[in-house]
Amino acid sequence: MERVTFDESGLVPAIIQDIDTGKVLTLAYMNETALQKTIETRETWLFSRSRQELWNKGETSGNKQMVKRLSYDCDGDAILVQVQPLGPACHTGSESCFYKQLYQEDNGADFTILNQLVNTIKSRRDNPVDGSYTTYLFNEGIDKVLKKVGEETSEVIIGAKNADNAELIWEISDLIYHTLILMQIRNVTLSDIRKELYQRHMQKEGIRSE
Numbered sequence: 001m002e003r004v005t006f007d008e009s010g011l012v013p014a015i016i017q018d019i020d021t022g023k024v025l026t027l028a029y030m031n032e033t034a035l036q037k038t039i040e041t042r043e044t045w046l047f048s049r050s051r052q053e054l055w056n057k058g059e060t061s062g063n064k065q066m067v068k069r070l071s072y073d074c075d076g077d078a079i080l081v082q083v084q085p086l087g088p089a090c091h092t093g094s095e096s097c098f099y100k101q102l103y104q105e106d107n108g109a110d111f112t113i114l115n116q117l118v119n120t121i122k123s124r125r126d127n128p129v130d131g132s133y134t135t136y137l138f139n140e141g142i143d144k145v146l147k148k149v150g151e152e153t154s155e156v157i158i159g160a161k162n163a164d165n166a167e168l169i170w171e172i173s174d175l176i177y178h179t180l181i182l183m184q185i186r187n188v189t190l191s192d193i194r195k196e197l198y199q200r201h202m203q204k205e206g207i208r209s210e
Contacts, residue, residue: 025095
């Protein structure tokens with residue numbers, strides 16, 4: 001706490017981020033009490049500048065945010081709160097408060113594309129669409145999907161041997177797509193993979209996880 005610098009109003013900016021997707025959910029403010037309660041309860045507590053009061057995110061809506069990691073920046077004057085959200089962050093019902101764009105590069109895709117793809121795959125599983133290739137794979141079952149994963153793995157190897165990066169990118173994308181479908185069939189999530197990779201990294205680097 002002593003390493004965090006609060007401004008003249010006793011506040012520090014708090015960036016709320018989804019720890020699984022990396023998406024920035026909102027920018028809010030904390031005073032010392034809010035930060036202390038966030039640490040103690042492992043839920044997001046903030047200070048409302050308009051109402052001049054402390055509030056617990058999701059206390060009335062149910063859209064709580066379970067805090068997984070707290071960090072502060074190099075100057076100690078901003079907090080990064082990485083959470084597992086239990087509902088939308090924005091009062092409009094949007095997943096994130098940052099849903100209005102000023103600019104986006106043509107064909108620019110951010111790192112949330114995997115989560116968007118997973119959501120589309122889930123939708124095709126739960127709400128089949130005639131003519132959808134994803135729906136077709138779910139209807140065919142795991143053996144068909146395993147065959148496709150095997151085929152795409154071979155094609156990745158061929159693409160790499162051909163020294164054609166465009167081909168390699170195409171085939172890796174195919175492999176990832178079919179692997180995500182397999183994960184849905186076996187109820188394996190991106191979060192499961194992220195946690196496994198994190199643990200392997202920590203062990204390899206000799207870092208202890210608190």
